Amino acid sequence: MPNHKLNPEVWVDRYSDYLYNFTIVRVNNHEVAKDLISETFLAGLKSKDNFKGEASERTWLISILKRKIIDYYRKINSKKGKAEIRMSYYTDDYEGDWLEERVSDPFDKTAEDTMENEELGIAIFECLDTLNEKQATIFKMKTIDGFDTEAICNEFNITPSNFWVIIHRARKAMADCLEENWF
Amino acid sequence: MKLKIDCNKAAYICDKSQYKEASFWEKIRLSLHNIYCNFCKKHSLRNKKLTKVLKNFKLKSINSSEKEAIRNLIEKEIIK
Numbered sequence: 001m002p003n004h005k006l007n008p009e010v011w012v013d014r015y016s017d018y019l020y021n022f023t024i025v026r027v028n029n030h031e032v033a034k035d036l037i038s039e040t041f042l043a044g045l046k047s048k049d050n051f052k053g054e055a056s057e058r059t060w061l062i063s064i065l066k067r068k069i070i071d072y073y074r075k076i077n078s079k080k081g082k083a084e085i086r087m088s089y090y091t092d093d094y095e096g097d098w099l100e101e102r103v104s105d106p107f108d109k110t111a112e113d114t115m116e117n118e119e120l121g122i123a124i125f126e127c128l129d130t131l132n133e134k135q136a137t138i139f140k141m142k143t144i145d146g147f148d149t150e151a152i153c154n155e156f157n158i159t160p161s162n163f164w165v166i167i168h169r170a171r172k173a174m175a176d177c178l179e180e181n182w183f
Numbered sequence: 184m185k186l187k188i189d190c191n192k193a194a195y196i197c198d199k200s201q202y203k204e205a206s207f208w209e210k211i212r213l214s215l216h217n218i219y220c221n222f223c224k225k226h227s228l229r230n231k232k233l234t235k236v237l238k239n240f241k242l243k244s245i246n247s248s249e250k251e252a253i254r255n256l257i258e259k260e261i262i263k
Contacts, residue, residue: 008257008261009257009258009261011257012250012253012254012257013250016245016250016253017245020245034245034249034253037245037253038252038253038256041253041256041257042256042257042260045257045260045261046260117240120236120240121240124236124237124240142202143202143237144237145246149202149204164195164198164199167198168194168195168198171198171201171230171233174233175229175230175232175233178233178236179229
């Protein structure tokens with residue numbers, strides 16, 4: 001069994017996007033998700049002596065994050081009465097118009113959609129892991145963050161044709177990998 | 184301007200068009216190429232599928248200044 005080691009210096013670069021996507025589907029609030037991630041990293045640092053090296057770094061961080069998310073929900077529900085289900089009206093005008101409130105929301109996601117989405121997210125990030133670091137960074141910048149080609153070229157000091165070759169290779173690897181694991 | 188392009192060029196335009204950066208003429212040349220080149224046609228379809236999947240999942244990321252803040256936090260903790 002490979003003995004994994006922790007490298008806290010590269011945590012933010014390597015895992016913050018992964019952890020963020022994991023958190024945002026669960027708490028649905030950018031600020032909260034961000035705070036939970038920093039807390040996770042700090043908790044990880046504090047208990048890094050407890051890391052046995054059996055799981056990968058990422059799995060270990062996710063297990064901490066899961067606890068943090070549970071804690072977060074406990075905290076916001078701890079005040080008395082907050083944990084109860086409350087009925088509320090959008091505005092005062094709607095008070096009493098119960099039938100309207102019972103209409104199902106066509107944009108609401110079903111549990112199945114959420115689950116599928118989550119699995120796809122895991123597949124995408126596992127595939128991103130198979131790319132080499134430079135390819136992955138550039139691919140993420142272009143595809144997820146939507147940076148301009150020119151901006152990326154300047155930052156990495158490469159020519160546009162060089163850039164497109166990297167994108168092409170990354171896309172090919174991603175397609176191959178996702179085809180194997182997902183489609 | 185040459186209307187016929189080779190497969191390398193076709194792949195290049197195909198990648199560019201995934202990010203909406205291919206010009207009108209480039210797109211025409213790519214579609215012309217795809218008419219007679221089966222391999223590139225398949226590649227184009229696959230590439231489009233990948234774009235669609237990534238877009239549907241709506242990958243999000245934290246912006247770099249926020250990442251920097253977290254990084255500083257960690258560094259402080261390491262020094263302690």
